[in-house]
Amino acid sequence: DTEVTQTPKHLVMGMTNKKSLKCEQHMGHRAMYWYKQKAKKPPELMFVYSYEKLSINESVPSRFSPECPNSSLLNLHLHALQPEDSALYLCASSPDHLRVTQYFGPGTRLTVL
Amino acid sequence: AQSVTQLDSQVPVFEEAPVELRCNYSSSVSVYLFWYVQYPNQGLQLLLKYLSGSTLVESINGFEAEFNKSQTSFHLRKPSVHISDTAEYFCAVTMNTGFQKLVFGTGTRLLVSP
Numbered sequence: 001d002t003e004v005t006q007t008p009k010h011l012v013m014g015m016t017n018k019k020s021l022k023c024e025q026h027m028g029h030r031a032m033y034w035y036k037q038k039a040k041k042p043p044e045l046m047f048v049y050s051y052e053k054l055s056i057n058e059s060v061p062s063r064f065s066p067e068c069p070n071s072s073l074l075n076l077h078l079h080a081l082q083p084e085d086s087a088l089y090l091c092a093s094s095p096d097h098l099r100v101t102q103y104f105g106p107g108t109r110l111t112v113l
Numbered sequence: 114a115q116s117v118t119q120l121d122s123q124v125p126v127f128e129e130a131p132v133e134l135r136c137n138y139s140s141s142v143s144v145y146l147f148w149y150v151q152y153p154n155q156g157l158q159l160l161l162k163y164l165s166g167s168t169l170v171e172s173i174n175g176f177e178a179e180f181n182k183s184q185t186s187f188h189l190r191k192p193s194v195h196i197s198d199t200a201e202y203f204c205a206v207t208m209n210t211g212f213q214k215l216v217f218g219t220g221t222r223l224l225v226s227p
Contacts (some may be wrong), residue, residue, distance in 0.1 A: 100145060
C-alpha cells in the first residue's frame with residue numbers, strides 16, 4: 001500500500017481564520033514533506049520532516065506552521081493567510097531521507113478569501 | 114545543483130498513437146530520476162523511476178522511460194495512448210547521495226483526443 005491521505009479535500013478560509021491541514025501515512029515512512037502547487041506549475045517544496053524532526057524549511061512565511069506529532073502524521077497549521085496563498089497543498093512521504101522515492105497524497109485545495 | 118527541462122508544455126496526440134514526452138536534466142553528480150503523473154484535480158502519482166540498474170524502466174500501464182546518461186535524458190514513451198492518459202506529466206530529479214530536494218520540471222500536458 002502506497003497511500004498518503006490528506007484532509008480536508010477542499011478548504012475555504014478568510015484571512016483572519018486559523019485552520020489546519022492534515023496528512024497521514026501508514027507505510028512506515030520516516031520522511032514527510034509539504035509542497036505548495038499553484039495552477040499549471042510544478043510543486044514547490046515547503047517543509048521536510050525526517051524522523052519527526054524538521055530538517056528543511058524552504059524559507060516559508062511564518063503564517064505556515066508545520067507539525068509532526070508522530071511518524072504517521074503531519075499537520076500544516078495556517079494563520080493569517082493571504083489570497084496569494086490559495087493553492088493545492090500536497091503532502092508526500094518517503095521511506096527515509098536517503099530512500100527518496102516520494103509518494104504523494106491527493107492534496108488539499110485551499111482558497112483564501 | 115540539479116535542474117530539469119521539459120521543453121514541451123503541451124503535447125496533443127490522437128488516441129492509439131505513440132507519444133514521447135521529453136525530459137532533460139542537468140547535474141554534476143549521479144542522479145535518481147522520476148516521472149509523476151497528475152490527473153485533473155488530483156495529487157501526483159509515481160509513474161516510474163530510475164534509481165540504478167537497467168536503464169529502461171517500465172510502468173504497469175504501458176509507459177516506459179530510458180535513462181541516457183550521455184544525453185542526460187529520461188524521455189517518457191508509450192506506444193499507444195488512451196484518452197485516459199490525458200494528464201500533466203512531471204519529470205523530477207534528485208541527487209543519489211543523501212537527502213536532496215526533488216527538483217521538478219515545469220510539466221508537460223498530454224492531451225489525447227479521439
